[in-house]
Amino acid sequence: MNSPDVTLSDSPTSPHTPRSRAAAPPAADSSTGLDTGLLVIRLVVGLSLAAHGTQKLFGWFDGNGLDGTEQFFASVGYPSAGAMAVVAGLTEALGGLGLALGLLTPLAGAAVLGTMINAIAVTWDDGYLSPDGFEYAFVLAAAAGALALTGPGRYAVDRALPVLREHRVSHGVFAVTLAAVTATVVLLMRS
Known part of the structure; x- marks a missing residue:
């Protein structure tokens, strides 16, 4: 019989291994x-993007x-x-600042x-x-999408906002979808 201090493990590989009831919480x-x-x-990606936005x-x-920047956009259609x-x-300046601060993180990521x-x-x-390829933009896109999905973490302004205090994957999925749809519409306007 098990003592009150020991329970059976619910591990599928060793169903009868005793362990302490007072399991240590995650570190x-x-x-x-x-x-x-x-x-x-967030700081590296956000501040990099904010700087790019101020360049523009x-x-x-x-x-x-x-x-x-207008001349460049005209030259690419x-x-x-x-x-x-x-x-x-x-978008770069405000989205970047939003990521850096962890403010409305899913929308900033989008x-x-x-x-x-x-x-x-x-x-x-x-x-x-x-120097001319898309690797830098690809890395920034991946980081922004990942932050939209994961949320900003504990050290973020979002933690003070009741709606975003607890990040939900659905917020991130909505934001990533919004980004993809909006980007597609803008790209379809290019000649």
Whole structure:
């Protein structure tokens, strides 16, 4: 007979192995490590995108500003290139800041993902690897999509928002779907 301190394991490989009832909770370091890792990814990806957005909008960090960005969008076939330059710059800047802060993370991830899908399409013919390929946009898209799906972790503004305090995969799936649909519509407008 089992003593009160021991129960049978529910492991399928050893159904009769005794173990203590007071099993140790998962180590705090594992969740802290996960949350810290998500914070690092959010900061690197988010601030990189925010910087790219300010290059487009204001010409900061040796960027082309709105005029240069408009010319680029016109050269790759986007209609209303001036409006597209503003939309791309705002989407990168605000989506990037949202990721960095962990603010409305699924939507911030969707904003970045949709923009990067367009960047991948524009550079597709240049191959995968840099300097002209789409690898950088692909990595940013993957990171943004993953953050939309996983949520921001504990160190995020979303934790203070009742609706997003507990991240749900459905929020991420909706955000990734929204990004894909929006990016597709924008790409279909290209000539």
